[in-house]
Amino acid sequence: MCTTIRVAASAAQARLGAAPSGELAAARVVGYAKAMRVETSTKGVRITAAEGAIALGPARPQAVAGGGDGKPQHWCPASVEVRDDRLVAPGGPSGACIELVVRILADGAAEIRGRLRNDGSQPLRIERLILLATDQLRIGADARNWRIYRNGYQSWAGTHTLGVTEVDRDFTWRVARVATTDARHRAPNAPGHVRSDALTAICEPVSNAALALGFTTLADAFVYVEVESAAVPQRLTCWADFDGMQLAPGESTPEITIRLAAESGARDSGWQALRRVASDSGAAMRARGHGRTHPTGWCSWYYYFEKVTEKDVLDNLEVLATDGRGGPRFGCEYVMVDDGHQIEIGDWLTTSPSKFPSGMAEIAARIHAAGFDAGIWWAPFFVAPRSAVARAHPEWLVRNQRGRPITGNINPAWGITKPMRVLDTTNPAVLDHLAETARAIGTDWGYEIQKLDFLYAAALPGVRHDRNATRAQSLRRGLEAIRRGAGDAAFLLGCGCPLGPAVGVVDAMRIGADVTPYWTNWLARVVLLNTHGLATRHALLNTVTRAVLDHAWWLNDPDCLMLRDTESKLTEEEVRLMATVFAMTDGMIVLSDRLDRLSEGRLDLLAKARALAGGEPVVVDLFEHAIPQVLLSRHPDRIDIAAINLGDEPARRTIALAGLVGTDGDGDRCEYWTGQPVPVRAGVADFGEVPAHAARVLSFPAPKIR
Secondary structure, rough: OOOEEEEOHHHHHHHHOOOOOOOOOOOOOEEOOOOEEEEEOOOOOEEEHHOOOOOEEEEEEEEEEEEEOOOOOOEEEOEEEOOOOOOEEEHHHHHHEEEEEEEEOOOOOOEEEEEHHHHHOOOOOEEEEEEEEEEEEEEEOOOOEEEEEOOOOEEEOOEEEEOOOOOOOOOOOOHHHHHHHOOOOOOOOOEEEEEOOOOEEEEEEEOEEEEEEEEHHHHHHHEEEEOOOOEEEEEOOOOOEEEEEEEEOOOOOEEEEEEEEOOOOOOOHHHHHHHHHHHHHHOOOOOOOOOOOOOOOOEOOOHHHHHHHHHHHHHHHHHHHHHEEEEEEOOEEEEEOHHHHHHHOOOOOOOOOOOOOOHHHHHHHHHHHHOOOOOOOEOEEEEOOOOHHHOOOOOHOOEEEOEEEOOOOOOOOOOOOOEEEEEEOOOOHHHHHHHHHHHHHHHOOOOEEEEEEHHHHOOOOOOOOOOOOOOHHHHHHHHHHHHHHHHHEEEEEEEEOOHHHOOOOEEEEOOOOOOOOOOOOHHHHHOOOOOOOHHHHHHHHHHHHHHHEEEEOOOOOOOOOOOOOOOOOOHHHHHHHHHHHHHOOOOOOOOEOHHHHHHHHHHHHHHHEEEEOOOOEEOOOOOOOOOOOEEEEEOOEEEEEEEEEEEOOEOOOOOOEEOOOOOOOEEEEEOOOOOOOOEEEEEEEEEEEEEEOOOEEEEEEOOOOO
């Protein structure tokens, strides 16, 4: 139940520089820029945009907090005080006081910064800080048309848009949520109820009005935007999870900041608003990867898996050497040794003598001699129970409330009798160990690229050395230790990672599930809810829906382009679709086949995929369908547009080109993959029936700038 607490003048107000009792400010315009207006009053924050088509609030802060070991209370202030540029809500449970600073930015976005302080005399435990909560929300003319962007918790969690009648499906079993979605917060299980990690956009595609909200502080707490669109009235909350952080008297939570941006009038308004807040948060977090192209490479995993040997790597290196670095056939710049080189999970600097007898430093030297960069995989936060690290340092493990090591994963490839233990990244000794391991891999062995996998482990709930650290802080500390050891010049690629805390540390991030040598299967459809985890279908959907993060938070890694036409159930249409999605969203293109067995036809397909890459992507209909159908990629000299079909039945595809491309008149244009003519009449491209799991692409000259 929400306990209403009347705001009154107090000694705490005096410490905050309060206005005299009874002098609460009336409504005050904080700022007006372009199409957005922000006001504050004792009722809270009100934001309007797009000539009134978008309105939020009044919205007030809330908290879930309490003193000592008592049960936290959900505190909902009935009003707030306006003090200069701040909104203040004192008088909360055990002396809790919330401060918000609201401002309008020059680019038309609104920014809200907030913190909770303990103004009491006893310790205060904080579970949630809710920056904004309102049941007054208008986006366009009719909320029944809304689609809401739902960003998943980690790399392998499904990401999509949902309408008011659709349900965000999550696993019933906690063991599945541990390794794929969120171990602490199960997704809401009600129509139109969406909780999105770190950022979202709400779009009414009939009027093309869109409001995007994105947190720009991502290192100290997991942050969420929650929308209940089917409720009457609709509800929105923006909150940070502080995991029971305890504040001593006078202490405050880390500051949490969110930005709001509005767009309207264009078919891609939702995409553009979402892109704005993603770019803002990346800039605030000092995201890496800006100003560089996506590296291309070869990875051992999807052909050899954990059975990879030194000979396998060197055989493929020999094939690549005939082409050269960035050569015309393969285009590879690096060679990566994936899982299988280590003697045990956790003992990363001890190499399997039977599989890699020359040692990993020698393999890196051979890769360098052939003209390529060297890459290597490790899972820094996992240790196997019988690893030397786990046996020597049991005090390094995250434990449950009963003092037993928590289980981070049970992976059949590593043995079902070996549940993975989790390193405590709030322990200084563990951080030193991680930094030294990363340093040895990079400096002593010579691997410029380090692929860091199963990173979610550092953010699992548990008892840690620093009991006051949030899960987000635990993950961030571990990643920063690896960066410190690897050095600023190292290229760090994250995978299986909760996204927010990694921004500014990694250079690239896997943004979807693993691809597979099949489109989908019973496990993916039923157990994985046709949304999360292993399946090429899931990987491609996330690659499309998270294209907005590329060059904003990092470089996107959509996973490997599986080209082979043997030992695979993927059809040629499915491989073309994979190539189209990877290239037109401008993700990394990484090969993972046995290179000497690739047919000339598949090598030609690779060449065409590489030619499609490098543009600026737009997912035109992200807010029109749960499964997008139209991709656009802008190059300096051309615009590519693709009709994609991720569905299981053939589908008619026509695309209205107005506002998307500059055409040179009606006529037939040559489709990129098949060479077949596609008629363009009255500004509409008619692709006809696109097969299931297929893509069709047209190119148009870029419009001339006058």
